[in-house]
Amino acid sequence: MIQVDTFDLKMLAALQDDGRLTNQQLADLVGLSASQCSRRRMRLEEEKVIAGYHADLAGEALGFELIAFIHITLATHSPDNAKKFRELVNRVDDIQEAYSLTGDADYLLKVMLRDLKSLSAIVNDVLMPHQSVAHVRSSIVLDRLKESMKLPLRALER
Amino acid sequence: MIQVDTFDLKMLAALQDDGRLTNQQLADLVGLSASQCSRRRMRLEEEKVIAGYHADLAGEALGFELIAFIHITLATHSPDNAKKFRELVNRVDDIQEAYSLTGDADYLLKVMLRDLKSLSAIVNDVLMPHQSVAHVRSSIVLDRLKESMKLPLRALER
DNA sequence: GCGTATTTGCATGCACTTTGCACACCATCT
DNA sequence: AGATGGTGTGCAAAGTGCATGCAAATACGC
Numbered sequence: 001m002i003q004v005d006t007f008d009l010k011m012l013a014a015l016q017d018d019g020r021l022t023n024q025q026l027a028d029l030v031g032l033s034a035s036q037c038s039r040r041r042m043r044l045e046e047e048k049v050i051a052g053y054h055a056d057l058a059g060e061a062l063g064f065e066l067i068a069f070i071h072i073t074l075a076t077h078s079p080d081n082a083k084k085f086r087e088l089v090n091r092v093d094d095i096q097e098a099y100s101l102t103g104d105a106d107y108l109l110k111v112m113l114r115d116l117k118s119l120s121a122i123v124n125d126v127l128m129p130h131q132s133v134a135h136v137r138s139s140i141v142l143d144r145l146k147e148s149m150k151l152p153l154r155a156l157e158r
Numbered sequence: 159m160i161q162v163d164t165f166d167l168k169m170l171a172a173l174q175d176d177g178r179l180t181n182q183q184l185a186d187l188v189g190l191s192a193s194q195c196s197r198r199r200m201r202l203e204e205e206k207v208i209a210g211y212h213a214d215l216a217g218e219a220l221g222f223e224l225i226a227f228i229h230i231t232l233a234t235h236s237p238d239n240a241k242k243f244r245e246l247v248n249r250v251d252d253i254q255e256a257y258s259l260t261g262d263a264d265y266l267l268k269v270m271l272r273d274l275k276s277l278s279a280i281v282n283d284v285l286m287p288h289q290s291v292a293h294v295r296s297s298i299v300l301d302r303l304k305e306s307m308k309l310p311l312r313a314l315e316r
Numbered sequence: 317g318c319g320t321a322t323t324t325g326c327a328t329g330c331a332c333t334t335t336g337c338a339c340a341c342c343a344t345c346t
Numbered sequence: 347a348g349a350t351g352g353t354g355t356g357c358a359a360a361g362t363g364c365a366t367g368c369a370a371a372t373a374c375g376c
Contacts, residue, residue: 002219012215019177019211022332033356038333051214055173057309058209062162062170064309069259069266089303093312098304101227103297108227112309139261145247146256149307151215151222151270154251180363191325196365 002047007032009153011040012049016150019053056149059112066113066140071105072127073135081132088130094122105137162207165190166198167311170207173199174308177211214307217270224271224298229263230285231293239290246288252280263295 004012010030014021021029026037044050059065074081089098089109097110113119119138127136162170168188172179181192181199188195202208217223232239247256247267255268271277277296285294 004220012213012220015213016215017212019213023334024332034332035334035357036355038335039354042334047219048216049219051216053177053211053213054175054307055170055177055211056209057170057174058206059309061205061207062309062311062314067257069257086303093306093310095304096306096308096310098302099225099227099299100301100303101297101299103295105297107303108297114313137261139259139263139266141257141259143258144256145244145258145265146253148251148254149212150254151217151220152251152254153220155272156220181365182363192363193326193365194324196363197323200365 002049004044004049004156006157008040008044008049009156011037012044013153015041015050015053016153063114064112066115066119067144068111068113068119068138068140070109070111070123070127071137071139072107072109072133073104074106074132075134085130085132088126088132092122092126094118162202162314164315166202166207167314169195169198170202171311173208173211174311221272222270224273224277225302226269226271226277226296226298228267228269228281228285229295229297230265230267230291231262232264232290233292243288243290246284246290250280250284252276 007030011026014026014029023034023037023041026032026041027034030037032040041050059067072085074085085107089095089107094111094113095109096112099108100106101108111119111122113122119140123136123138127133165188169184172184172187179187181195184190184195184199185192190198199208217225230243232243243265247253247265252269252271253267254270257266258264259266269277269280271280277298281294281296285291
C-alpha cells in the first residue's frame with residue numbers, strides 16, 4: 001500500500017469531484033503551489049493511485065434510460081463454463097459491469113440500455129440461450145438513490 | 159434528447175476513455191481543429207451531456223479491498239420508511255451506490271470497504287438495526303470481470 | 317439561386333504546466 | 347555540535363494549451 005499524505009488525500013478527493021481541475025486550482029484547494037501539485041499528481045498517476053480520468057456522460061441525455069441488474073447462475077461450476085461466460089461478458093458491450101459473487105447467485109451484471117426491448121434481447125437472446133448459463137433473474141432500476149463513484153477517502157484521514 | 163453528431167460521439171467516446179485529453183489531442187482523434195473541439199466540448203458540458211469529469215482512483219491501492227452488494231427489503235412500503243431509508247443511505251458514505259429495484263429485493267447497495275469487519279459493522283450495526291429495514295442479504299465480490307464505466311456509444315452511431 | 321444561419325480553421329493574447337534551481341527541513345552518523 | 351544526504355517546497359521562466367474574434371466555407375430555407 002502506497003504512501004499517501006494529507007495533501008495527496010485532499011488532491012485525490014478534489015480530483016474525484018472534478019477530474020479536470022488545473023494544478024493551480026488544485027493548489028488553491030489544498031494549499032500548495034501549482035508546481036508541487038503538478039509533481040504530486042504525476043506521482044499519483046505513475047503509482048497508479050489515480051487509475052485514470054473519465055468523462056461522466058449523462059446516460060439519459062443520450063437515450064440510455066434503462067439500467068438493470070441481472071443475477072446469473074451458471075449451469076455447472078466447471079472452469080470451462082466460467083471461461084465461456086467471461087468471454088460472453090466481455091463480448092457484449094451493453095454489459096457495463098460484471099462481478100462474481102458469494103451467495104446464491106454466481107454473477108451480477110449491470111447493463112445500461114435504451115429500452116425494454118433491448119433488455120429482453122439481452123436476457124432472452126444472449127444470456128438465457130448461452131450454454132454456460134443455468135438461471136437468469138433480472139431487476140430493473142426504478143430509482144437511483146446514490147451513485148457517487150467516489151471512494152470515501154475520509155476513512156483514510158487520521 | 160439532445161442533438162449529437164458523429165464528431166460529438168467521437169469526442170464523447172474519447173473523453174470517456176481519457177477525461178483529460180487536450181483539445182488538440184481531441185482534434186487529432188476526431189478530425190477537427192482544436193478550437194472547434196473546445197467549442198463543442200463546452201457545448202456538451204453546458205447541455206449536460208457530459209455530466210462531469212472524475213479521477214478514477216485505484217481502490218486497492220488505497221486499501222479499499224472489499225466490494226460487496228447488499229440487498230435490502232424494507233419493513234413496510236410506507237413513504238415514511240422509504241424516506242428514512244434514503245436518509246440513511248445518504249448519510250453513510252461507505253455506500254457508494256444505491257438503487258431501488260423491481261423484483262424480490264427493494265434496494266441494492268454497493269459498498270466499498272477496507273475489510274470484513276467494516277462490512278460486518280455496516281450490515282449488523284447500521285442496516286439491520288434501522289427501523290425501516292426488514293431484511294438484509296449481502297454478497298461479497300469475488301472477482302471483477304468487467305467495470306467499464308463507459309456507455310456503449312457505438313449503439314448510437316449512424 | 318440568393319440570403320441567412322451555422323460551422324469551420326486560423327491567429328492571438330492569456331492562462332496553465334512543467335522544469336531547473338535554490339532553499340528549508342529533518343534524520344542520521346561521526 | 348556539525349556535517350551530510352534525502353525529501354519537499356516555492357519561484358521564475360520557457361513551453362504548451364485554451365478561448366475568443368474574425369473571415370471564409372458550408373448548409374439550409376424560401
